[in-house]
Amino acid sequence: MPEPVIASVGASPLGRTDLPGRDLFSVALAEAFDELPDPATLVEAVYVGNQSESYEHQIMYGTLLAEWAGLRHVPAERVEGCAAAGALALRHAVKDVRNGEHEAVLACGVEKMTSAGTSGATDALSAAFDRPIEQRSGVTAPSQYALLAQRYLHETDATERDLAEIAVKNHANAARNPRAQFPKEIDVAKVMESDLIAPPLKLFDCAPVGDGAAAVLVTTAELAADLDRPQVHVAGSGASANNIAVAERNMTDIAGGRIAAETAYEEAGINAEDIDIAEVHDAFTVCEALLAEAAGFAPKGTGYQSYQAPAERADGWTDVQLSPSGGLKARGHPIGATGLLQALEAYEQLTGAAGDRAVEGTKTALLLNEGGVADAVTVGHVLTTAEAR
């Protein structure tokens, strides 16, 4: 079976931009192909992660972005799974290469979230909730996650201050990431005193609305070697859908995250202890705590210690470092691109291109990308250096 690798990555600026989605994609693609032959000579298929047609009144992003890349008559499609769309696109590309169908597949993601302001984004994101009960009750993304956070604080020793510390840690990481939407440090008081959005969550517990695109080229190991590219192996991939309605799930045991991670570990032949860094889906601070537990990094009820140095965490924690990019919170969260921005961070960490934020000795990374509320759908990938493979 061919071994899928990531051979190149690129991203657009993240945040409020003056570029529409297709143009953001062009910027991301240009970075990814800066040292490669033109896409038309390499790419055999395209998958586009994209949350919502409401931002640009546009579907058909597969066709559109393939065309903008100079490709015609290749398989191309939009992949939808709210904020997990990017990792779903990556997973499709990985499977196409692994099963021998293609040698080079472009996984990309794009979202133009600022086109209709905060209320437009709030409305578009609410489409991810179950319509008859959840949407008609007027819940929002922050309030859905606040329901998880309220329950998590009730069941564990975690405090609102601990959740704030997760945001502080991710901002500190983003301060060393030139790609970050918010490359600046904050303190706990800044989080605690920020506007109440949905208690116990405050503005600085929430990832921002922003534009962005990312492009990830998945190829066979042989092709990446022929192209003389630094390569990162996609050693494992897992995905899991859970109930769409939050009320019907276990709200503090993120089963979908656990299954997606364990499936990826199993394919890679590793355990949670082998993961050096993890980019997890911290759309809201509580998510990082919950996913640290789901991924097997932390004993149940201690995931909120993700901001602490490994030696300070509870017994049973691994030494993993979470969200070195700054996470969704501070790196940015352009919904359909997020899963691929996670892959981009791991690629740079694993190929020695992470600059000041490099986590020393990183050989193995876990990506956990979620869509809908929490684990409505979760996609996990294990990426490794060629040596570790």
Added chain:
Amino acid sequence: MTDGDLDATDPRTLPGFFDSLADGELLGGVCADCGQVLLPPRPACYACGSRAVDIEPQSPEGQVFSYTEVHTPPPAFAADAPYTVAVVELADGGRLLGRVAADYADVAIGDSVELTVREPTAAEREAALDYETDWPVHVFEPR
């Protein structure tokens, strides 16, 4: 599978479920194989995959499992904010999300509440899809 004859009178469809709810009756699906309660009812049990789903009236009484307050509402509900929402665990075991007719500060996990049903407001009808226009809205009242 034997659900080819599902129609809008069947409580395993949304129109059927909301028709009963409009009459004040909360119907749940109850898995004949594993006992899982499904709210609203649906043709298959997510817990075990069985398609043997019975329809049974559910107690409207329950307890707050988690709750919050919406400060940044979707555009359709802007006039209502801030409002309290909760996940409620009902006495017969199912869980349902809904608004709570109480201030956030007056709600706590474990509080007893009761599901009530009202007709949609003019604003809710305005925001509704055509087929949802007459569907009732459920609200949890503190007990």
